[in-house]
Amino acid sequence: MTRTPRWRSVLAGASALTLSATLWGSVPASAATPTPAPTAVGQQEGDPRPDGGLRPGPEPTEPSLVGAAKTYRADGQDVRFAFDAHGFATAARGTFRVSHYEGGEGGWFSGRIDCLIVAGPVAVATGVVTESSFPEFLGVRKGFTVYDNGRRDRVGYSWALDAGSTESVPLCLSGAPYETLETGNFHVVEWFPPQAG
Structure with missing residues (x-):
């Protein structure tokens, strides 16, 4: 099995984050830093899901x-x-x-x-x-x-x-x-x- 040097993995991850931020722009502070709340399995909102995504933060209650x-x-x-x-x-x-x-x-x-x-x-x-x-x-x-x-x-x-x-x-x-x-x-x-x- 061929292993990728760790620095390449880190660089690839940083590049993906930069591209994602560029494509999606900034998000409201409330969406970027969700208020932690326990979930049914004891995790917090914003914790990674098993599929690699993030658990959604709370829905807004006003514009x-x-x-x-x-x-x-x-x-x-x-x-x-x-x-x-x-x-x-x-x-x-x-x-x-x-x-x-x-x-x-x-x-x-x-x-x-x-x-x-x-x-x-x-x-x-x-x-x-x-x-x-x-x-x-x-x-x-x-x-x-x-x-x-x-x-x-x-x-x-x-x-x-x-x-x-x-x-x-x-x-x-x-x-x-x-x-x-x-x-x-x-x-x-x-x-x-x-x-x-």
Whole structure:
């Protein structure tokens, strides 16, 4: 029997993991580090199965959008978004923060999430501005869209065509996620309430 040197086995395993991570992208922290729970045979969730796979972690109990990122701007503008949103539709809760600076000038606003809908890798959220360097934005509802595509995420927002708009958008309404990211990452978790019947 021919034996493969141990370093080749380790290298092959590392290459397979790298390829897998590249193909599948990143996963939400809740999926990557499942909460241990005893199984019928005394093993923990996330332990290897006899067939080589992993035991699935717990199913999500609500949708979520979390993460922070800087958008790519060829002209050097510094535009950043951060979200910590959880919950379904108008029962959503959490926070958001947006900043936009160019040549040392600009500003920021932050607020509370009031709606979140997630379908597949796309989240649409809205939130009401509660703090801002622009007083005219206080109390205004802004919309956000995130496309979670591994390390190639995108973000969009309701004020894309009118940056100074002080009009509120309807709940869970935003623009297409057209901005690409320079740094950072967003994690989107889909969940819908169980169907009655």
